[in-house]
Amino acid sequence: xxxxxxxxxxxxxxxxxxxxxxxxxxxxxxxxxxxxxxxxxxxxxxxxxxxxxxxxxxxxxxxxxxxxxxxxxxxxxxxxxxxxxxxxxxxxxxxxxxxxxxxxxxxxxxxxxxxxxxxxxxxxxxxxxxxxxx
Amino acid sequence: xxxxxxxxxxxxxxxxxxxxxxxxxxxxxxxxxxxxxxxxxxxxxxxxxxxxxxxxxxxxxxxxxxxxxxxxxxxxxxxxxxxxxxxxxxxxxxxxxxxxxxxxxxxxxxxxxx
Numbered sequence: 001x002x003x004x005x006x007x008x009x010x011x012x013x014x015x016x017x018x019x020x021x022x023x024x025x026x027x028x029x030x031x032x033x034x035x036x037x038x039x040x041x042x043x044x045x046x047x048x049x050x051x052x053x054x055x056x057x058x059x060x061x062x063x064x065x066x067x068x069x070x071x072x073x074x075x076x077x078x079x080x081x082x083x084x085x086x087x088x089x090x091x092x093x094x095x096x097x098x099x100x101x102x103x104x105x106x107x108x109x110x111x112x113x114x115x116x117x118x119x120x121x122x123x124x125x126x127x128x129x130x131x132x133x134x
Numbered sequence: 135x136x137x138x139x140x141x142x143x144x145x146x147x148x149x150x151x152x153x154x155x156x157x158x159x160x161x162x163x164x165x166x167x168x169x170x171x172x173x174x175x176x177x178x179x180x181x182x183x184x185x186x187x188x189x190x191x192x193x194x195x196x197x198x199x200x201x202x203x204x205x206x207x208x209x210x211x212x213x214x215x216x217x218x219x220x221x222x223x224x225x226x227x228x229x230x231x232x233x234x235x236x237x238x239x240x241x242x243x244x245x246x247x248x
Contacts, residue, residue: 104228
């Protein structure tokens, strides 16, 4: 699914992924976690990756399996080095206004990877298993 | 639906009853503007009642932190009331339970302001 770089796309992506998650059989609390993870991933892609650029798209891929849901969100931005991001849990960063999105994604899914997308941008891959509670 | 904010006074404490979603966009900016207005007009004891808030994302969390800083920098106090389990979980994950003073009971929260 190709999505525009605006906040409406965040809602569209969340609704689309949750529909697939319901099909697989995730329960309410897991659906909430999946929804939040997708929302945070989409906000990162639209706001920080594509910077609301109307010429750039967000690429959303959802793969359903009987025991898991895999979501990949890729932007067309400049990319970033995960290692250079401030640790939002460090004492000196607790009062920063932003920088918690990836932390929340990690907390709410079972597998989480960030890598450079091809030809450019950032790709976030997240997996939620039906049987695991995170 | 974004957030609906209702402001009331209990003694010297300003209580903001929030309902709905505090997320990136209208919800988070409404919340920020309300707190900034209160701080600017000199309110120093602010209790944010989140018992009717169904959803907060990282942007909403960011606005709560920013509001805390704004009020504190004005010499005031900002405390939280009525957090759902999900919001409590968010404060745990983000370690912000070490920053915010959180209450389940409004009367106790009101009494706690100095």
